[in-house]
Amino acid sequence: MTDKLILVSHPLCPYVQRAAISLAEKGVPFERVDIDLANKPAWFRAISPLGKVPLLRVQRNGEETVIFESAVILEFLEETQANPLHPADPYARARHRAWIEFGSAVLNAIGRFYSASTEAGFLAENSALSSMFDRLEAELADTERNGPWFAGERFSLVDAVHGPVFRYLDVFDRISDFGILDGKPFVRAWRQALRDRPSIGNAVAPDYPQRLHAFLQAKGSELSTIIQRNDLAIALP
Ligand SMILES: N[C@@H](CCC(=O)N[C@@H](CS)C(=O)NCC(=O)O)C(=O)O
Numbered sequence: 001m002t003d004k005l006i007l008v009s010h011p012l013c014p015y016v017q018r019a020a021i022s023l024a025e026k027g028v029p030f031e032r033v034d035i036d037l038a039n040k041p042a043w044f045r046a047i048s049p050l051g052k053v054p055l056l057r058v059q060r061n062g063e064e065t066v067i068f069e070s071a072v073i074l075e076f077l078e079e080t081q082a083n084p085l086h087p088a089d090p091y092a093r094a095r096h097r098a099w100i101e102f103g104s105a106v107l108n109a110i111g112r113f114y115s116a117s118t119e120a121g122f123l124a125e126n127s128a129l130s131s132m133f134d135r136l137e138a139e140l141a142d143t144e145r146n147g148p149w150f151a152g153e154r155f156s157l158v159d160a161v162h163g164p165v166f167r168y169l170d171v172f173d174r175i176s177d178f179g180i181l182d183g184k185p186f187v188r189a190w191r192q193a194l195r196d197r198p199s200i201g202n203a204v205a206p207d208y209p210q211r212l213h214a215f216l217q218a219k220g221s222e223l224s225t226i227i228q229r230n231d232l233a234i235a236l237p
């Protein structure tokens with residue numbers, strides 16, 4: 001009997017998206033259940049030790065295992081499902097795991113960027129974020145890759161993790177040019193390849209950009225002020 005997989009999700013969560021992308025790449029059917037993180041249901045609180053999505057509920061022979069933490073979910077899927085997204089070589093796999101961790105650090109930097117409450121703080125976070133992409137640029141440029149993905153020809157979990165990262169930049173670009181990827185041709189080409197990958201496009205609903213924009217607008221941060229200023233400029237005759 002095959003396992004039934006339920007991905008407990010939120011429409012904007014980038015950590016959920018990486019699990020959805022892995023499942024899609026592996027061709028594994030799953031059910032997605034979105035919850036309201038501002039009003040977490042009691043059943044969710046009961047089974048989520050950290051109160052965070054994603055959770056993967058794995059149902060087999062009437063028993064349920066709940067897996068939390070996206071990186072652990074990714075590893076579990078590697079161990080239990082076909083179509084590996086990790087390289088077979090342990091040295092390469094270690095490098096991939098490290099760059100997955102880096103992807104999580106970029107997500108934290110993105111969170112600081114859109115949450116900064118002062119102009120000075122915002123500029124500092126803008127520059128810090130840009131520096132993180134400098135690191136990625138150097139890594140992509142250094143590797144003798146032959147193909148569009150992080151590891152060249154084969155799509156990997158590092159790609160799955162960075163697809164949702166670039167999705168934020170798509171929404172930031174609609175607000176203003178923050179220069180985050182200036183002078184980074186390798187990262188830009190990678191971003192484009194990830195944008196065109198169906199598993200990445202399908203990891204969110206079509207209204208994702210509007211939802212994220214509304215979230216950023218309501219944040220009360222420096223970025224919210226920039227959005228408001230833009231809207232006022234557009235509204236002026
Ligand atoms: N380290 C976690 C991070 C997951 C995470 O931060 N999830 C956010 C949404 S994107 C969440 O559930 N936040 C709810 C909360 O902190 O109350 C993972 O990789 O799964």
